[in-house]
Amino acid sequence: MRFRGGGFAPGQRRGPALLVFAALIAFWQGGSSLGWINPLFLPSPWNIAEALYAVAASGELWRHFTASLGRILGGWALGTLAGLALGTAMGLFTLARSIGLPLVSAIFPVPKIALLPLFILWFGIGEPSKLATIALGVFFPTAINCYSGIDGVARNLIRMAQSFDLPPRDIVRKVVLPGAMPTIIAGFRISSSVALILVVAAEMIGAEYGLGAFVLQAGHLMATDQLLAGVVCLSILGLLFGTAISALEKNLLRWR
Template sequence: MPDTTLPLQDRSPSQPVRFRGGGFTVKGHRWAALLAFVVLIAVWESTNRFGLVSDLFLPPPSAVASALAAMAQDGSLWQHLKASLMRIGVGWVMGTVAGMAVGFAMGIGSVARAVGVPLVSAFFPIPKIALLPLFILWFGIGEPSKFATIGFGVFFPTVIATYSAIDSVPRNLIRMAQSFGLPWASILRKIVLPGALPGILAGFRITASIALILVVAAEMIGAEYGIGAFVLTAGNLMLTDQLLAGVLVLSLLGLSIGTVLSILERRLLKWR
């Protein structure tokens, strides 16, 4: 029986204590996602091969891949993809730049916050695609109305993400910098902006997905080219293999945007 009369610090442990300060370290599982996709595609293909699901309602992955390859060969894929990427890029940049400016002003200015928070709370819940007819009336049925729809949809989440990220910066760091006489511009550049950057980049992931959703909806109204217009045409003609090929392109596009944002986060947040 061990001697319990000795102080805890005088006891010699029989085995080393396990380190418990991992801090929720994320471990890399490189092949987990790929394995999950392979299993999902295999199950999907098997349901069609064994006749459990009709090809009209859910074409097998092989048929979707064939339709996608045919689109790539005849050039229609690149034509639709180019149109959608252009609309996403312009609309997202417009909404992001304006949203960051307003969110930054709300985060550091009391007057801007008092005015901006109620306005954002009032306009943010409005479905942006419902305003597309109004934007068409204002800007015409061409590209400007689609840019406005995407930019308007991206603007409000960017404002909220930027404002919340700046508001979450520890005030002790700001007070410490002020006590050392650091200029206000340097405080914003060296303390506020780096501290808010993780939250802003997290907002970019949300707004990129919103832009992708809105471009599809906008292209279904008055667009000749674009992934949304292609999906709508394929659905009207009951070409479900082409429809799912368009959906696959959208999924890959979202995955690519997420990968680019992950690379950007690793480069800009090395200090974490």
């Protein structure tokens, strides 16, 4: 284990992860080929790949994929902007913290998908109700992480900036927000996963297109190969979001 600057500096290697993933797939395929695994309950990776190719070749997969992606991006953007605004206010201002923190603590534990029927009554069965569900689910972890990140910035750094007579706006921009950014980005990782979960649940309740609707339809038909093909697409979406957030983290936290 290497040390840098008196602290831990763990790295990340792709080789071990790829090796373990390939071993799991090989074991799964081998068990299916030898008849140890019932294909009705758990199709082989090869059968899932064939189903994924068939759905992709028909053009249906792209329609479902883009529908889910658009809902996730729209809901995540709305929830993130609102969460950052409230979290920043709670981290910086006493009045906002006094009002916002109890409200967030009270509403955050409520399952957001349970509010979808209410949103359908308010906004209709179309896209606004799904976007509202995703945005609400994203809003709370973003606000909490933003508030926690700002509140956790070392006070001696803020006092040092004040001793140099920096105006409050510059202290927030140059000291507080950079210091809170690791926690804020950690909130992005959580909120992107929440958005993925909620879009699937919302599409299962009321959507013609989307990966959630596709998985639900495949489950009703007992087409488990197509069902797991949809799950693979959801995993790919999760990996794409994780990669994008890692790139954002690398660019914003170069000072570390």
